Amino acid sequence: MPFAALIPPLSVATAVAPLSVLLLVAAYAIGSLSGSLLLGKLRGVDIRQQGSGNAGGTNAFRTQGLRFAFGVVVIDIGKGALAAWLALRYAPVGADWSVTAHGYLAAFAAVLGHVWPIWHGFRGGKGAATLVGALLVLWPFAVPVLVLIWGVVLLASGYVGLATVIAALSLPLLAWLSDAGAPRLWFALTAAALIVFTHRGNLARLRARTESRFARARLLHRWRRS
Template sequence: MPASLPPALVAALVLLAAYLLGSLSGSLLLGRLRGVDVRTQGSGNAGGTNAFRTQGARFALGVVAIDLGKGALAAWLALQLAPAWAWWSLLAVMAGHVWPVWHGFRGGKGAAAGVGALLVLWPLAVALLVGLWLLVLIASGYVGLATVLAAASLPLWAWLLDAGAPASGFAVAIALFIAFTHRENLRRLWRGNELRFERARLLHRWRGRA
């Protein structure tokens, strides 16, 4: 990008690029190759969990790879071109994933894109998030609950690890964003009709064998 461009314009272009990258939904792009729209099946969400439930593991793996990759690319571009806005690019790519301009503003819930960006901006946090996510999933079988609690732990990790003001502030923003996009999951949990991923409830199965 030309050095003569004003910094504010560079930042705006970086954030726009992050949003447009986020709008490239893995499940919808791969779904077009298969002739399906996952938003018309299962929970109606364009995320990896619904892709797994409706299209199978291989399809879902491709979805997650695309969604992680676009988040990582958005954060990497921001670090190269407008480092001061790198954390904002994380929110922009998540927003693109949830409200994709290419797909009628009906996308997923932003978690995979956010994790992809964190792999570039704060990789240690990803290891902690994934560890907690797996523990909750194994114990409960609820993917949405595991995602919300993992995101909610980010501010705690930022404080314990003394991650600094930018990371701490955006940790809170990410946690709130994920809670918002998973609000229907939380409502269904409250009502007792949230879908449970039974095969992931390893703790329950181990107890049953004991």
């Protein structure tokens, strides 16, 4: 595929079916159900007031422990998968947007809901787990590749944020190499850009050398020292 094809033509729909709008609104509402904040209410804590202040799985692990973080990740992945599945299942036939486009638009709406949740004062997480959940439904082949990249970078560096950003940036490249259609390629580009944006604080701290590290995850560093 020529490099110019990395930016596919974007057609503008002349009319949007009411059901299409409803599916996107529902996806955003589902994405706004934050796993960490819902579980935090049961425990009587708001993790946005603890640690990094982020309502995501990493901060949940650091401040509340493994079991709490596991529940958070399950919810956040699940809501991304649910939003994408509902869009594929109920997308109107014959609409200006294809069924596939409905799925990816709903997935992006769910990630936006996670980052800016209407139910939680528009202060949410960074969107990575919800993105993975949507990909499990829409593009399951990509998930093992992203997890592998994420794991390699984490083991080499110990930085969760850096690993997440690099994995996200690999998504458009993976879409391009696999000759993805326009909906998937546009989703890959916009999702990667959003993940970089939500991790801008991590990137700034990396430049300042103040970013927190998971020292135990740095296997390569430990092997060199042993």
